[in-house]
Amino acid sequence: MFRLLRTNAFRLAALYMALFAVSVLTVLVFIYFSTANFVERQAEETIGAEITGLQEQYRAHGLLGLIAAVNSRTATERNEPTLYLLTDPRLHRIAGNLAAWPQTAAIKPGWVEFSVSLVRRGQPVTYDALASVFILNGDYRLLVGRDLRDAAVFRRRVAQTLFWAALLTLALGLVGGLFMTRNVLRRVEAVNRTSASIIQGDFAERVPVTGSGDEFDQLASNLNAMLDQIERLMAGMRQVTDNIAHDLRTPLSRLRARLEVTLLERPDANRYAEALAETIAEADHLLGTFNALLSIAEAEAGARRDHMATVDLDEIARSVVDLYEPVAEERGLKLALDTTSPALVRGDRHLLSQAIANLLDNALKYTPEGEVHLVLRRSNGGHIELEIADTGPGVPAAHREHVFDRFFRLENSRSTPGNGLGLSLVRAVVKLHGGEIRLEDNSPGLKAVMILPAAPERAVVSINRSAA
Numbered sequence: 001m002f003r004l005l006r007t008n009a010f011r012l013a014a015l016y017m018a019l020f021a022v023s024v025l026t027v028l029v030f031i032y033f034s035t036a037n038f039v040e041r042q043a044e045e046t047i048g049a050e051i052t053g054l055q056e057q058y059r060a061h062g063l064l065g066l067i068a069a070v071n072s073r074t075a076t077e078r079n080e081p082t083l084y085l086l087t088d089p090r091l092h093r094i095a096g097n098l099a100a101w102p103q104t105a106a107i108k109p110g111w112v113e114f115s116v117s118l119v120r121r122g123q124p125v126t127y128d129a130l131a132s133v134f135i136l137n138g139d140y141r142l143l144v145g146r147d148l149r150d151a152a153v154f155r156r157r158v159a160q161t162l163f164w165a166a167l168l169t170l171a172l173g174l175v176g177g178l179f180m181t182r183n184v185l186r187r188v189e190a191v192n193r194t195s196a197s198i199i200q201g202d203f204a205e206r207v208p209v210t211g212s213g214d215e216f217d218q219l220a221s222n223l224n225a226m227l228d229q230i231e232r233l234m235a236g237m238r239q240v241t242d243n244i245a246h247d248l249r250t251p252l253s254r255l256r257a258r259l260e261v262t263l264l265e266r267p268d269a270n271r272y273a274e275a276l277a278e279t280i281a282e283a284d285h286l287l288g289t290f291n292a293l294l295s296i297a298e299a300e301a302g303a304r305r306d307h308m309a310t311v312d313l314d315e316i317a318r319s320v321v322d323l324y325e326p327v328a329e330e331r332g333l334k335l336a337l338d339t340t341s342p343a344l345v346r347g348d349r350h351l352l353s354q355a356i357a358n359l360l361d362n363a364l365k366y367t368p369e370g371e372v373h374l375v376l377r378r379s380n381g382g383h384i385e386l387e388i389a390d391t392g393p394g395v396p397a398a399h400r401e402h403v404f405d406r407f408f409r410l411e412n413s414r415s416t417p418g419n420g421l422g423l424s425l426v427r428a429v430v431k432l433h434g435g436e437i438r439l440e441d442n443s444p445g446l447k448a449v450m451i452l453p454a455a456p457e458r459a460v461v462s463i464n465r466s467a468a
């Protein structure tokens with residue numbers, strides 16, 4: 001209960017409750033004042049009408065006419081709660097249904113309230129009355145009044161009704177407020193409980209979704225989606241670190257075994273030199289792997305985003321092809337280049353040339369004979385397409401996704417040197433540039449298609465100017 005009082009939700013509910021109570025009470029007070037006097041006002045109106053009638057009689061027929069009129073009214077309206085009294089200057093009754101001038105009623109002209117004691121049907125009764133007093137010519141006085149018992153009863157009843165209405169409204173408000181607070185708290189608590197168990201290590205836990213589709217449900221499903229995403233990323237990360245640990249262990253064990261064997265052979269100076277050279281080569285290979293891994297991680301994290309500039313892919317492709325020309329020649333492969341200039345993209349020159357080099361390296365490495373064809377073209381959708389096709393064994397469709405994973409190599413490529421990291425870097429670089437990479441069948445061979453968004457035209461102009 002104390003905890004409930006301390007919560008924000010409860011404070012908010014209490015604040016609304018207070019506002020609600022104040023407005024309900026204001027409305028009820030207004031209703032009371034506009035209805036409670038209803039009967040009194042009606043009495044005043046009746047008295048006013050009576051007086052107008054009597055005044056006409058007095059004006060037309062004088063005092064005698066007035067006496068006759070009062071007498072006729074008291075005779076026929078015996079049971080009516082209208083009170084009449086006409087007195088002479090010494091307050092002696094001349095006509096009317098009141099025996100004497102009431103003690104408490106002032107003798108000034110105007111409205112008076114007083115209490116009346118009467119004997120009606122043999123019963124003495126006392127009640128409050130409202131009357132209007134007139135002083136006529138010759139100091140005669142006329143009092144016309146009305147019984148106010150109904151007014152008092154009505155006022156009391158209105159007050160009672162309003163009191164109960166107020167009490168009921170406040171009670172309902174209080175119960176409703178508590179109920180709402182409890183409801184809100186329960187759902188916040190569910191989120192808290194889930195986070196607590198996740199902190200304690202239970203990553204499978206999720207925030208319950210009620211299915212109502214309200215804000216809490218939206219919050220819950222967003223939180224759950226976030227947790228799913230985090231879990232996926234963590235699983236991916238774990239997979240990568242496992243792979244790295246596993247794939248680096250093999251070359252390290254090999255290196256260690258080689259050194260051990262060399263040592264057991266009781267080697268001469270030449271053998272030592274040879275073993276050291278082999279060790280350095282192996283270490284270089286390991287360093288290469290580390291560098292490749294670091295480049296991939298860097299590209300994936302977008303760490304080099306501020307190296308982005310508008311670059312010409314045609315120029316980059318040409319320099320990579322120049323670099324690989326001797327390799328193609330050595331392997332007896334034809335290397336052809338079809339480009340379009342300029343092919344401007346917004347990107348990181350170093351990473352892009354690394355990616356193209358990796359694709360070209362694969363094409364040359366896995367193609368025993370034939371040709372490697374590099375085509376660069378502008379597609380009409382505002383993209384630059386770079387295609388590298390070879391006439392080698394290709395990659396079976398089932399593996400075209402896997403070859404992008406770190407350290408993945410096809411069975412029949414194991415005899416060729418490599419780490420299985422080249423395509424991982426290509427994909428990371430392409431993603432970083434907002435593009436995509438596809439592997440297609442070149443029948444025979446593999447066709448790798450890299451699609452990058454072309455740089456906007458305005459950038460082209462400014463680059464050309466600054467270059468000039």
Ligand SMILES: Nc1ncnc2c1ncn2[C@@H]1O[C@H](COP(=O)(O)OP(=O)(O)OP(=O)(O)O)[C@@H](O)[C@H]1O
Nearest residue numbers: 362363366394403409410413418419420421422423
């Ligand atoms: N042009 C290609 N033709 C046939 N198979 C290919 C081709 N390109 C890639 N592959 C297959 O995909 C695998 C992954 O390629 P990736 O470039 O990632 O690694 P790698 O070439 O083996 O090693 P690294 O590029 O790290 O030196 C290769 O081992 C090979 O089996």
Ligand SMILES: [Mg+2]
Nearest residue numbers: 362418422423
């Ligand atoms: Mg490769």
